Amino acid sequence: MSRQLKAYEELANTYVDERVAYLLPQFEALAPYKLNQRKKGTGDLAGWEKLAAIEAKNLKMVYPDDKPEELKTYSSALRQITALKKSLKTAAKTDLKDSALYHPVCTIITHFGNALSYQFASYKEKQNTDYRQRVDTRREPENRIEIDLTNSLKFAHNTLTDIKNGNDANWLDVSCSIALVTGRRMAEVHLSASFERVDDYTVRFKGHLKGKDRKLKIADKAVFIRDVAFDIPTLVNADLVCYGLQWLGGKGKRFDSNEDPERVNRRFSKTLNQHCKQFDIFPEDERTYHKFRAAYFRACVVNAGRDSFDFLDYAKTVLIDNDEKTIDSYKRYEIKPKSLTHI
Numbered sequence: 001m002s003r004q005l006k007a008y009e010e011l012a013n014t015y016v017d018e019r020v021a022y023l024l025p026q027f028e029a030l031a032p033y034k035l036n037q038r039k040k041g042t043g044d045l046a047g048w049e050k051l052a053a054i055e056a057k058n059l060k061m062v063y064p065d066d067k068p069e070e071l072k073t074y075s076s077a078l079r080q081i082t083a084l085k086k087s088l089k090t091a092a093k094t095d096l097k098d099s100a101l102y103h104p105v106c107t108i109i110t111h112f113g114n115a116l117s118y119q120f121a122s123y124k125e126k127q128n129t130d131y132r133q134r135v136d137t138r139r140e141p142e143n144r145i146e147i148d149l150t151n152s153l154k155f156a157h158n159t160l161t162d163i164k165n166g167n168d169a170n171w172l173d174v175s176c177s178i179a180l181v182t183g184r185r186m187a188e189v190h191l192s193a194s195f196e197r198v199d200d201y202t203v204r205f206k207g208h209l210k211g212k213d214r215k216l217k218i219a220d221k222a223v224f225i226r227d228v229a230f231d232i233p234t235l236v237n238a239d240l241v242c243y244g245l246q247w248l249g250g251k252g253k254r255f256d257s258n259e260d261p262e263r264v265n266r267r268f269s270k271t272l273n274q275h276c277k278q279f280d281i282f283p284e285d286e287r288t289y290h291k292f293r294a295a296y297f298r299a300c301v302v303n304a305g306r307d308s309f310d311f312l313d314y315a316k317t318v319l320i321d322n323d324e325k326t327i328d329s330y331k332r333y334e335i336k337p338k339s340l341t342h343i
Contacts, residue, residue: 013080013083013087013266015062015080016080016083016084016087017087019055019058019084020084020087020088020091023051023055023088023112024088024091024092024095024096024105026045026046026051027048027088027092027105027108027109027112028096028097028098028101028105029045030042030045030047030048030108031101031104031105031108032101032104033045038104038108038111039111048108048111048112048115049111049115051112052112052115052116052119053115053119055084055112055116056116056119056120059074059077059080059081059120060074060077062077063076063077063080065077065123071126072123072126073123073124073126073127073130074120074123075127077120077123078120078123078124078127081113081116081117081120083262084113084116085109085113085116086260086262087262088109088112088113089106089109090260092105092106092109144331144332144333144334145282145283145332145333145334146333146334146335146336147281147282147295147298147333147334147335147336147339148280148281148335148336148339149180149235149281149295149299149335149339149340149341150339150340151280152180152279152280152281152295153180153181153235153236153299153340153341153342153343154340154343155173155177155279156176156177156180156181156235156236157177157181157236157240157343159173159174159177160174160177160178160181160236160240160241160243160244161240163243163244163247164239164240164243164244171248171251171253172271172272172275173275174244174247174248175189175190175248175253175268175272176272176275176276176279176289176292177244178241178244178245178248179289179292179293179296180235180279180281180292180295180296181234181235181236181240181241181296182195182203182205182232182234182235182241182296183232183292183293183296183297183300183318183319184205184293185209185210185290185293186264186265186268186269186272186289186290187209187261187264187265188207188208188209189245189248189254190248190253190254190255190264190268191207191254191255191256191257191259191261191263191264192207192208192209192226192257192261193205193206193207193245194206194207194245194257195238195241195242195245196229196242197238197239197242198231198238199238200237200238201233201234201235201236201237201238201342202231202232202233202234202238203231203232203234203238203241203242204229204230204231205229205230205231205232205320206226206227206228206229206230207226207257208225208226208228208230208320209226209261210320210321210323211225211322216228225320230317230320232318232320233300233303233304233318235296235299235300235303235341235342235343236342236343237343253268255267269289272289273288273289276288276289276291276292279292281295282295282333293319294329294330294333295333297315297318297319297330298330298333298334298335299335299341299342300314300318300341301314301335302335302341303341303342311327311331312324312327315327315330
């Protein structure tokens, strides 16, 4: 098991921490009352409906969107809403004065979160519409971008080979290398993933995070997708991939698999996304950790000799992802002729 990172090593989300400290006692105070009193309030206690309205106003003030009203998306506020809902649920497990109130408090948090999200629903829909339009535009033939994995794939292979041979390396290089050759997300690499060698260029992967509450039917059971094993291709020898993940854990750069994946984003996202600028696969303004996933997938398509007719089905087996818009966005990239796609 990986050595658990200490909380003080993480980047704090001070806004969310402050709001949790204020809201959780309010919810605990409401918990003993009837459902309508929890919603509307009672005496000096504001109900979750009013608290959500106040929170929406706060978020718009702290994270304003300076665009004209018809163009506003409040993207920063929307991210904080997601973080706030997660943090409230997490804090409820340990910070309540009366643990017997845990379940009614969680119910209040759910209602509060839904009400808060509802007040930003039109902005979320605008954000989704903008994203879909960008995807549709970028994947047009005239807007496609050629990518060359050669330099980065050689570097990844050398980095993983070095640590396998007992040499030291920069953990940032190891993390980026694993992301490139397996296509896994940052939170998977640094928290949930496990790899087991199947053959020279295949690993058995467990720990898929997106849609982690989704269940798949396995034999006669419904199993959470995070607990399902998937055989995925690798762009370098599978032994190097398995060892690289173990090495990160041994260096204290992985969280325990039971931790909240948000801790990975808060601790590593800024550092890793900045480090990605050194990998020359994509144009410089598009070099992010998540883009390794696109490069990996496009290389897998080439390696497997897939064509446009089964592109989507193949993507679902390699990326374990049912988000067709995200998969469509990867059509923006084409592998440059003579680029390496595996070593």
